[in-house]
Amino acid sequence: MAGAVTTLSDATFDETIGASDAPVLVDFWAEWCGPCKMIAPILEEIAEEQGDAVTIAKLNVDEAGDIARRFEVMSIPTLILFQNGEPVKRIVGAKPKQALLDDIAEYI
Numbered sequence: 001m002a003g004a005v006t007t008l009s010d011a012t013f014d015e016t017i018g019a020s021d022a023p024v025l026v027d028f029w030a031e032w033c034g035p036c037k038m039i040a041p042i043l044e045e046i047a048e049e050q051g052d053a054v055t056i057a058k059l060n061v062d063e064a065g066d067i068a069r070r071f072e073v074m075s076i077p078t079l080i081l082f083q084n085g086e087p088v089k090r091i092v093g094a095k096p097k098q099a100l101l102d103d104i105a106e107y108i
Helices: 013-019 035-048 065-070 097-105
Strands: 006-007 022-029 056-061 080-084 086-092
Touching: 006 013, 013 022, 013 056, 022 035, 035 056, 035 097, 080 097, 086 097
Parallel strands: 006 056, 022 056
Antiparallel strands: 022 080, 080 086
């Protein structure tokens, strides 16, 4: 992944989510997921533009299945916004940039 988006794993997920002062928007994705590939550049843009207000992170569900199950991710892409380590907003499916920003606006 390019610089602005954080890549999470089983080992780094809880620490990254729990330690962040800013809200963290986690993209649960997989390499084989077409809509996931469509949303990736949008998330890069948001990360670069809103980097101080929100952290954008990606978690590959094929590599971190336990975390995906813990948050009941049944379809991808699923984006979950975490605030103070807790999930506060869930977005399922690919959306245009402005729709994503509108969905998370109250938290950033």
